[in-house]
Amino acid sequence: MDGQGRVRNITDLARLAGVSPGTVSRALADSHLIAKKTREKIQQLAREHDFRPNVMARNLRIKRAGAIGVLIPLGHETGQHISDPFFMTMLGHLADALTERGHDLLLSRVIPKDPDWLNRVVDSGRVDGVILIGQSDQIDVIEKVASRYLPLVAWGANLPGKNHCSVGSDNRKGGEIAAQHLIDRGCRNFAFFGDPVAPEIAERLEGCRAALSSSGLADNFSILPAHLTAETAHPAISKWLDDTQSIPNGIIAASDVIAMSALRALAEHGVKVPGQVHVVGYDDLPFANQTVPTLSTVKQDLAAGAAHLVDLLFRRIAGEETGSVVLEPELVVRQSS
Amino acid sequence: MDGQGRVRNITDLARLAGVSPGTVSRALADSHLIAKKTREKIQQLAREHDFRPNVMARNLRIKRAGAIGVLIPLGHETGQHISDPFFMTMLGHLADALTERGHDLLLSRVIPKDPDWLNRVVDSGRVDGVILIGQSDQIDVIEKVASRYLPLVAWGANLPGKNHCSVGSDNRKGGEIAAQHLIDRGCRNFAFFGDPVAPEIAERLEGCRAALSSSGLADNFSILPAHLTAETAHPAISKWLDDTQSIPNGIIAASDVIAMSALRALAEHGVKVPGQVHVVGYDDLPFANQTVPTLSTVKQDLAAGAAHLVDLLFRRIAGEETGSVVLEPELVVRQSS
DNA sequence: AATATTGCAACAAACGATTGCATAACACGG
DNA sequence: CCGTGTTATGCAATCGTTTGTTGCAATATT
Numbered sequence: 097m098d099g100q101g102r103v104r105n106i107t108d109l110a111r112l113a114g115v116s117p118g119t120v121s122r123a124l125a126d127s128h129l130i131a132k133k134t135r136e137k138i139q140q141l142a143r144e145h146d147f148r149p150n151v152m153a154r155n156l157r158i159k160r161a162g163a164i165g166v167l168i169p170l171g172h173e174t175g176q177h178i179s180d181p182f183f184m185t186m187l188g189h190l191a192d193a194l195t196e197r198g199h200d201l202l203l204s205r206v207i208p209k210d211p212d213w214l215n216r217v218v219d220s221g222r223v224d225g226v227i228l229i230g231q232s233d234q235i236d237v238i239e240k241v242a243s244r245y246l247p248l249v250a251w252g253a254n255l256p257g258k259n260h261c262s263v264g265s266d267n268r269k270g271g272e273i274a275a276q277h278l279i280d281r282g283c284r285n286f287a288f289f290g291d292p293v294a295p296e297i298a299e300r301l302e303g304c305r306a307a308l309s310s311s312g313l314a315d316n317f318s319i320l321p322a323h324l325t326a327e328t329a330h331p332a333i334s335k336w337l338d339d340t341q342s343i344p345n346g347i348i349a350a351s352d353v354i355a356m357s358a359l360r361a362l363a364e365h366g367v368k369v370p371g372q373v374h375v376v377g378y379d380d381l382p383f384a385n386q387t388v389p390t391l392s393t394v395k396q397d398l399a400a401g402a403a404h405l406v407d408l409l410f411r412r413i414a415g416e417e418t419g420s421v422v423l424e425p426e427l428v429v430r431q432s433s
Numbered sequence: 434m435d436g437q438g439r440v441r442n443i444t445d446l447a448r449l450a451g452v453s454p455g456t457v458s459r460a461l462a463d464s465h466l467i468a469k470k471t472r473e474k475i476q477q478l479a480r481e482h483d484f485r486p487n488v489m490a491r492n493l494r495i496k497r498a499g500a501i502g503v504l505i506p507l508g509h510e511t512g513q514h515i516s517d518p519f520f521m522t523m524l525g526h527l528a529d530a531l532t533e534r535g536h537d538l539l540l541s542r543v544i545p546k547d548p549d550w551l552n553r554v555v556d557s558g559r560v561d562g563v564i565l566i567g568q569s570d571q572i573d574v575i576e577k578v579a580s581r582y583l584p585l586v587a588w589g590a591n592l593p594g595k596n597h598c599s600v601g602s603d604n605r606k607g608g609e610i611a612a613q614h615l616i617d618r619g620c621r622n623f624a625f626f627g628d629p630v631a632p633e634i635a636e637r638l639e640g641c642r643a644a645l646s647s648s649g650l651a652d653n654f655s656i657l658p659a660h661l662t663a664e665t666a667h668p669a670i671s672k673w674l675d676d677t678q679s680i681p682n683g684i685i686a687a688s689d690v691i692a693m694s695a696l697r698a699l700a701e702h703g704v705k706v707p708g709q710v711h712v713v714g715y716d717d718l719p720f721a722n723q724t725v726p727t728l729s730t731v732k733q734d735l736a737a738g739a740a741h742l743v744d745l746l747f748r749r750i751a752g753e754e755t756g757s758v759v760l761e762p763e764l765v766v767r768q769s770s
Numbered sequence: 771a772a773t774a775t776t777g778c779a780a781c782a783a784a785c786g787a788t789t790g791c792a793t794a795a796c797a798c799g800g
Numbered sequence: 801c802c803g804t805g806t807t808a809t810g811c812a813a814t815c816g817t818t819t820g821t822t823g824c825a826a827t828a829t830t
Binding site: 441442443444454455459462488490492493494495 | 785787788
Binding site for chain 3: 801802803804805806807808809810811812813814815816817818819820821822823824825826827828829830
């Protein structure tokens with residue numbers, strides 16, 4: 097615009113307006129300590145030169161970062177891409193909620209190599225708080241940091257004996273609902289697809305076990321610890337189908353992504369869903385009713401989850417020692433079961 | 434840890450070590466101006482108190498932000514969630530590449546209400562550069578900002594007459610390839626699913642048109658301007674199938690997400706793919722070989738794309754006036770065609 | 771008319787680092 | 801014992817804001 101005399105800071109603008117930097121600062125903050133006339137003059141001038149005060153300097157002075165760290169820990173994943181729509185859905189909700197509260201979102205996928213990864217973020221002074229999307233296999237690290245750093249919340253399991261603040265659905269119950277549904281559908285042999293290294297998954301598995309046990313079907317249950325990505329799940333399941341002697345008639349997948357791979361693998365093996373096998377997923381991601389056949393699944397309300405995460409986080413930033421939140425899972429029956 | 438005397442800044446640590454703040458700063462930076470012995474003592478002390486210098490203060494002094502803004506403009510989307518795996522895939526690659534270069538990723542979904550959204554980010558002093566994932570319908574805004582702000586790159590179309598730096602596949606050619614493939618498969622009536630408001634889509638559409646024209650099939654072509662989300666695409670397509678008199682035998686979807694919705698809608702209408710209708714998508718997202726039937730599609734190499742985006746961006750941050758990059762699209766034939 | 775109140779704006783000290791320059795400490799040869 | 805050269809540290813300015821305190825007029829009060 098004005099090539100030469102670009103206004104780079106509040107002092108430049110002050111000079112231009114013939115006032116002191118302090119006055120400019122207050123004027124731009126619309127402080128009533130400054131006469132309305134001066135205020136408007138300065139604001140007008142700022143607009144003309146499209147000047148915007150430097151956020152970093154402001155934050156330094158103000159002692160806040162204006163950003164929330166959103167971390168995706170990939171501890172148990174073997175480092176491949178996560179193209180998992182789950183994350184994007186969650187991320188979308190979080191981004192909206194944070195923006196609404198005037199905070200930026202500092203995204204970081206972290207493959208924890210040393211136990212210091214979380215400390216680094218927390219102590220960097222870059223963020224006012226941290227949201228973890230999933231706990232992965234890093235419970236110990238999380239617990240340790242949480243014990244000294246209040247504004248930390250995690251999406252995931254609410255684990256007995258653990259104190260960090262979490263938001264997640266009742267995974268045990270979710271697993272139970274899924275299994276019970278298959279039992280009701282008349283299934284008698286079951287398989288669980290998913291890696292119980294992640295605590296959420298472990299709880300879902302446990303819920304299944306419980307449901308099967310109380311129907312006396314605990315013995316007809318096998319587990320395939322498949323990774324969560326679309327890339328790795330499919331070959332694993334396919335191979336499993338090749339190897340297994342008798343295909344079960346009820347399959348519970350630890351996530352919709354895995355379920356989708358399963359549907360495809362089953363189709364390839366000429367197995368009819370839901371004719372021969374009933375399949376239930378977990379998450380109710382947007383694509384769950386786009387698959388062929390559409391996927392029955394246990395719905396986690398991610399919108400509500402994200403809202404809770406952000407709400408709890410800001411209460412913690414304000415100093416409150418909040419508890420955790422457990423959401424009710426809900427069975428969504430579609431064609432696959 | 435040490436409850437009382439928490440070390441909050443470089444000065445505290447200096448006091449503890451019995452040296453001046455400046456010395457601590459240099460010691461932590463491993464400067465050779467400081468005696469090895471002192472250096473190690475200070476580093477040890479820092480470790481003990483797990484002290485990490487405040488990044489924001491550092492950045493202010495050093496005049497860099499240490500973060501790159503990644504923006505997802507949602508101009509033509511009507512504000513719903515984007516659960517599109519495309520973004521997550523891209524985001525994952527970007528996150529990795531940026532972290533590798535020591536930069537954080539400031540994520541922002543922006544629904545442009547005023548033409549100032551991009552200026553705000555650029556002038557905030559919070560980011561060293563900006564990557565746009567998609568141009569949406571904001572070409573004018575982007576062009577304007579790009580003309581004065583060098584470190585700005587966009588994923589999307591390389592538009593004639595436009596000067597901002599972009600990385601994207603040759604959409605026109607991609608569209609051409611897709612259409613030609615269907616022609617080769619013997620299709621004679623065509624439909625395009627996708628909203629040409631976004632320039633990438635417009636170019637793909639144009640490519641299709643070109644291919645059809647040169648085979649004299651331009652007249653047998655209809656367009657359904659469907660939105661890009663899974664949520665909205667399916668009902669639109671379903672309705673279209675209800676209404677249309679004669680279903681075409683070649684369908685080109687502007688994205689894999691749309692293609693997936695199409696596959697499902699077709700299945701519901703009892704239309705055999707690829708028996709009666711051939712379908713081609715665009716993107717080659719991870720789930721493209723998970724659908725039933727697996728999806729033929731025009732592959733965009735997102736990994737390479739992300740690498741280019743980051744590379745160009747950093748060259749621009751260094752002051753170089755780089756050109757744009759156009760990637761070759763590649764047809765991936767699977768079951769749906 | 772003298773004093774108290776108010777309204778505006780300037781001054782200067784933070785915030786927590788980095789870094790050029792000045793200086794202190796030390797060793798060494800003459 | 802002094803000058804000279806290293807090497808290691810301290811000092812103070814700086815980055816661009818915010819904000820408590822202060823100074824000064826103009827107005828209100830008695």
